[in-house]
Amino acid sequence: MAKRDAPEINAGSMADIAFLLLVFFLVTTTMDSDLGMMRKLPPTLPPDMPKPPPIKDRNVFVVLANSNDQLLVEGELMDITELKEAAKEFIENPMNKETLPEKKQVDVPLFGPTMVSKQVISLQNDNGTSYKLYIQVQNELARAYNELREDLAMEEFGVSYETLLENKEKKKIKAIRKVYPQRISEAEPKNVGGN
Amino acid sequence: MSKFKKDDGKGDPAISTASLPDIVFMLLFFFMVTTVMREVDLKVKVNTPEASEIKKFKNKSLVTYIYIGEPTDKKLGTSSRIQLGDAYADVAEVGAYIETKRGEHDEAEVPLLVTALKVDLGTKMGIVTEVKQELRKVTALKISYSTREGGVVN
Numbered sequence: 001m002a003k004r005d006a007p008e009i010n011a012g013s014m015a016d017i018a019f020l021l022l023v024f025f026l027v028t029t030t031m032d033s034d035l036g037m038m039r040k041l042p043p044t045l046p047p048d049m050p051k052p053p054p055i056k057d058r059n060v061f062v063v064l065a066n067s068n069d070q071l072l073v074e075g076e077l078m079d080i081t082e083l084k085e086a087a088k089e090f091i092e093n094p095m096n097k098e099t100l101p102e103k104k105q106v107d108v109p110l111f112g113p114t115m116v117s118k119q120v121i122s123l124q125n126d127n128g129t130s131y132k133l134y135i136q137v138q139n140e141l142a143r144a145y146n147e148l149r150e151d152l153a154m155e156e157f158g159v160s161y162e163t164l165l166e167n168k169e170k171k172k173i174k175a176i177r178k179v180y181p182q183r184i185s186e187a188e189p190k191n192v193g194g195n
Numbered sequence: 196m197s198k199f200k201k202d203d204g205k206g207d208p209a210i211s212t213a214s215l216p217d218i219v220f221m222l223l224f225f226f227m228v229t230t231v232m233r234e235v236d237l238k239v240k241v242n243t244p245e246a247s248e249i250k251k252f253k254n255k256s257l258v259t260y261i262y263i264g265e266p267t268d269k270k271l272g273t274s275s276r277i278q279l280g281d282a283y284a285d286v287a288e289v290g291a292y293i294e295t296k297r298g299e300h301d302e303a304e305v306p307l308l309v310t311a312l313k314v315d316l317g318t319k320m321g322i323v324t325e326v327k328q329e330l331r332k333v334t335a336l337k338i339s340y341s342t343r344e345g346g347v348v349n
Contacts, residue, residue, distance in 0.1 A: 042336075
């Protein structure tokens with residue numbers, strides 16, 4: 001009997017089919033980044049709550065942003081690029097200046113008694129402030145805290161703060177956060193600049 | 196001039212396209228793996244700002260998105276609008292929207308829910324603050340400002 005070869009299937013259109021699928025996925029794909037700055041909003045206070053005690057002026061770092069996207073930091077016009085350094089100096093108060101925040105001795109686990117500054121950063125923006133500037137300010141303030149924490153982690157544990165976060169060394173992270181607690185308070189916005 | 200004589204008869208051999216499907220399939224698999232189906236049709240233009248101190252969501256199913264930006268439909272003007280789900284919405288509807296989203300989750304998960312604000316960088320803070328106040332009213336206190344990973348301002 002004559003043996004016949006099975007006819008070869010033409011695979012030329014395979015590429016077309018694959019291209020079709022490829023185009024479909026190209027169109028529907030979104031390189032969606034799920035990145036963001038996590039923040040916690042303050043809970044609404046019941047109206048009969050007693051007012052919190054006032055905070056001393058020297059302990060508050062006032063950042064104001066107006067509708068022209070200008071920054072007023074502690075009463076002085078400031079560029080966004082200088083904000084981080086100013087915030088760092090305020091939080092740390094390395095020279096124990098009279099105008100910068102007071103310090104209180106706190107017993108921090110792993111570190112023992114440490115002087116912790118009573119800093120609070122107050123952020124207030126106008127209704128006309130752009131969201132871009134707001135995010136930049138938030139980012140710079142977060143950077144100020146993170147850099148201080150980074151320095152402390154290097155000094156005390158010899159590893160970077162980020163490594164601690166990655167390895168989930170909760171005790172060490174907690175201790176660092178206790179020395180540099182992130183206290184950013186947002187005041188209710190004002191509507192001065194119109195719109 | 197025999198040196199420059201062309202090969203007579205035979206043309207260039209055809210390039211084999213047999214491996215073309217393989218190449219295309221490779222690309223195809225890459226896109227299939229990285230693809231995330233768009234969850235909603237964006238009706239507002241959102242170009243998120245850049246920031247460096249950012250975190251990735253641990254669990255994407257716990258995130259509710261609120262979009263704020265200029266409407267893509269030019270007829271609606273250029274003032275910023277809020278988009279909840281697939282439709283434009285008013286600030287007052289934010290609370291109800293969060294409540295319905297909560298209903299879709301298990302009760303134990305409710306405190307873990309995060310509201311992600313995807314806001315265009317040109318938006319004025321007024322509308323963003325109003326949304327934040329609404330979120331406070333329904334005690335959806337965990338929020339995230341969606342940003343792109345990017346440079347710092349120096």
